[in-house]
Amino acid sequence: MENHSLLSFTVALLGFLSPCLTRLTPRVSFPLGSPGRHLTHFSSHDVSNTTTLLLSEDGDMLYVGARDAVLALDVGQKDAIVLRSKLDWSPSEKDLEQCSMKGKKMADCPNFIRVLQFLNATHIYACGTFAFSPRCTYINSETLTMNLKPDEGRGRCPYDPYQRNTAIIVDGELYTGTVADYRGNRPVISRHLSEGRRVDLKLDDTLGWLEDPTFISSSFIPDEEKIYFFFSEVGREYDFIDKFIVSRVSQICMSDVGGQRTLQRRWTTFAKAQLLCQADNELPYNVIQDIDTLPPADGAPADHTLFYGIFTSQWSVNSGRSAVCSFRLADIKSVFSGNYKVLNRDTLQWSTRVQEKVANPGECGLHNASDNALRFVKENFLADDSVRPVGRSLTMVSAEHNYSHLTVQRVQAANNRHYTVLFLLTESGHMHKTVLLQSGAHIIEEVQVFEQPQPIKSMKLSISKGLIYVGTSEGVVRVPSRQLLLLLDLPSVRSGSRPLLRLGSCQQGVCGGLQQPDQSMTATDSKFYFPLLSGQDIDRGNVEEACNSVSLTHRARFGLNTLPAGELVSVSLNEVVWLQCPAASRLSQQLWERPNSRLSPDLYLHLEDGSLSFVATPTTLGHYICLSTENGYQQTIAIYHVKQKSSPVAHTPTSNTWPQTHPVPTTKAAARPGTGRGLHTSVRA
Numbered sequence: 001m002e003n004h005s006l007l008s009f010t011v012a013l014l015g016f017l018s019p020c021l022t023r024l025t026p027r028v029s030f031p032l033g034s035p036g037r038h039l040t041h042f043s044s045h046d047v048s049n050t051t052t053l054l055l056s057e058d059g060d061m062l063y064v065g066a067r068d069a070v071l072a073l074d075v076g077q078k079d080a081i082v083l084r085s086k087l088d089w090s091p092s093e094k095d096l097e098q099c100s101m102k103g104k105k106m107a108d109c110p111n112f113i114r115v116l117q118f119l120n121a122t123h124i125y126a127c128g129t130f131a132f133s134p135r136c137t138y139i140n141s142e143t144l145t146m147n148l149k150p151d152e153g154r155g156r157c158p159y160d161p162y163q164r165n166t167a168i169i170v171d172g173e174l175y176t177g178t179v180a181d182y183r184g185n186r187p188v189i190s191r192h193l194s195e196g197r198r199v200d201l202k203l204d205d206t207l208g209w210l211e212d213p214t215f216i217s218s219s220f221i222p223d224e225e226k227i228y229f230f231f232s233e234v235g236r237e238y239d240f241i242d243k244f245i246v247s248r249v250s251q252i253c254m255s256d257v258g259g260q261r262t263l264q265r266r267w268t269t270f271a272k273a274q275l276l277c278q279a280d281n282e283l284p285y286n287v288i289q290d291i292d293t294l295p296p297a298d299g300a301p302a303d304h305t306l307f308y309g310i311f312t313s314q315w316s317v318n319s320g321r322s323a324v325c326s327f328r329l330a331d332i333k334s335v336f337s338g339n340y341k342v343l344n345r346d347t348l349q350w351s352t353r354v355q356e357k358v359a360n361p362g363e364c365g366l367h368n369a370s371d372n373a374l375r376f377v378k379e380n381f382l383a384d385d386s387v388r389p390v391g392r393s394l395t396m397v398s399a400e401h402n403y404s405h406l407t408v409q410r411v412q413a414a415n416n417r418h419y420t421v422l423f424l425l426t427e428s429g430h431m432h433k434t435v436l437l438q439s440g441a442h443i444i445e446e447v448q449v450f451e452q453p454q455p456i457k458s459m460k461l462s463i464s465k466g467l468i469y470v471g472t473s474e475g476v477v478r479v480p481s482r483q484l485l486l487l488l489d490l491p492s493v494r495s496g497s498r499p500l501l502r503l504g505s506c507q508q509g510v511c512g513g514l515q516q517p518d519q520s521m522t523a524t525d526s527k528f529y530f531p532l533l534s535g536q537d538i539d540r541g542n543v544e545e546a547c548n549s550v551s552l553t554h555r556a557r558f559g560l561n562t563l564p565a566g567e568l569v570s571v572s573l574n575e576v577v578w579l580q581c582p583a584a585s586r587l588s589q590q591l592w593e594r595p596n597s598r599l600s601p602d603l604y605l606h607l608e609d610g611s612l613s614f615v616a617t618p619t620t621l622g623h624y625i626c627l628s629t630e631n632g633y634q635q636t637i638a639i640y641h642v643k644q645k646s647s648p649v650a651h652t653p654t655s656n657t658w659p660q661t662h663p664v665p666t667t668k669a670a671a672r673p674g675t676g677r678g679l680h681t682s683v684r685a
């Protein structure tokens, strides 16, 4: 039942597709409320701006920084997100009054929680904008109560709730990137909550350390004992373009305690470099929007850590487009260990000055280097080289979608290989589940997450639970991530010693199959994949089951035994027959076949929607098979048996073929839209 309704859902949607399809078109699309793509929402009339998310390690509790409140949401239940407790934390009337007297809009004066991090086993550290006078506090994660005396939040949290910031706590110390003043023009990367011999650190006021940045994210790499910050800023080294935005990665060492005389209480290990998301001979996608870290596979060195980022362009020629680039930690490290540019303080021009290297900027342990060395690192913090993306190319580009957020995950397929999957959120409120194959990015499916487009503020992936949480101004949505995919090579799918599949119609080494509820499949390279219901489904049993259904279908198609009955279509002679064939996906093309017979264009009309029309005559009675072709792979979509109406025949649908479709025999004259156009198989591309 469900499969049919889902299929018709998909088919219905296909009718509205734009004719301009690129390789990056999602194969299938699930509108809001589609069965099998169950979303769970949380919102409440007295809660808004639920934009900062923090997931407990076991994935059962989601802490949410909202407006004037911190929430603990129980997300351990399958069908609901339940509010466990709520901590109110709002500015006083007096604070609000002062905020609005300073000329701020009342709507921006509440306490927007913008930092929410686990401090230790019992406490969360939280900071909010607090009427343009940021504050921080310790919150007991069990009872959701806070200590009475809040900390000053300067340098830890923005004043202005519309400014982006980043914060991460490692070993009880808070590392932040934010603006540290009321006007919003003193950006700083700093460390707080340091104790004992360790001191709080910040950037020196040296010209050029940060140039009007927008902070995006920060990432802790344990093996390096470094924190990396990602942001965009004005690229003053490009003085030929006014306000050219560049994306940056910067680093600091956790062991840093500042210099003894020079750079006291300042970073001695700060260095920054340009992240270049650019294809040869094209304008760069220069503005980073979001970035996520993909840790190396088990056993692989930390250098294999990857960062996947979304980039947009500052130029209108690329407006509305976005690109994904990935960067390897090893490449970032190599740029930071190379040469550095130098700023001429008189002309304010950057240059690559070949000079004696007194120190290696960015190297950990510089805090007790000589004053001379520290003066050198104070001047040499912008790496000369740019960090180029993996493979020196873009991971993907979307001409149609402005992606704003992403998270990345590595999944293991039945063949034990690992594949990278990106979950990309579009500005229009859709999630694109995308697998990265050798041949390129492939959007497996699109799931509508929001009815109305709305700015997404944060996204958290719960790998263990197979769920993604999306925070917006209006609530939290949980999206299943596990309807993933499974990729396999033909030789790995065996039943005993005999390959289950040997499909003459497939490309060499390719076989295909699928699991519900997604009634489709595809093939790329020598692999193909099927959407899965859950992580547990990635096992041999299900693979074989899925492949079994494929081989059955194909056996049927090639008449290895007898042709299955197919859907019976009873017609009278001279009646116009119309056989439907829904597209398996947006990337597929439909093709009709008859056993031992050619479909002459004189007799058959191939309609644009993939259906077939003809007049019932003694020669046109018989079996019809609709095949769908996608990336060179074919699958059977429908089998019909057109028979002359005579004695009443039992209507027996075939049992082991899938996508079953309902034939729509028609007695109407061929007056359907599309009739008369294109006598050959219509091409969806």
Ligand SMILES: *[C@@H]1O[C@H](CO)[C@@H](O)[C@H](O)[C@H]1NC(C)=O
Binding pocket: 119, 120, 121, 122, 123, 138
């Ligand atoms: C966690 O930090 C808080 C605040 O500093 C402190 O009161 C508490 O004792 C700490 N808990 C543990 C388990 O260390």
Ligand SMILES: *[C@@H]1O[C@H](CO)[C@@H](O)[C@H](O)[C@H]1NC(C)=O
Binding pocket: 289, 312, 319, 320, 321, 402, 403, 404, 427
């Ligand atoms: C694309 O999205 C980004 C981030 O949400 C936004 O700043 C930008 O204005 C958008 N661009 C277009 C052309 O919609």
Ligand SMILES: *[C@@H]1O[C@H](CO)[C@@H](O)[C@H](O)[C@H]1NC(C)=O
Binding pocket: 257, 368
């Ligand atoms: C450098 O500083 C560390 C403390 O961070 C100290 O243990 C070490 O002895 C210092 N090294 C030198 C050469 O002074």
Ligand SMILES: *[C@@H]1O[C@H](CO)[C@@H](O)[C@H](O)[C@H]1NC(C)=O
Binding pocket: 048, 049, 108, 112, 161, 162, 473, 474
């Ligand atoms: C808070 O949410 C409202 C919508 O509920 C939105 O209009 C406003 O921009 C949000 N404020 C901030 C600071 O994000």
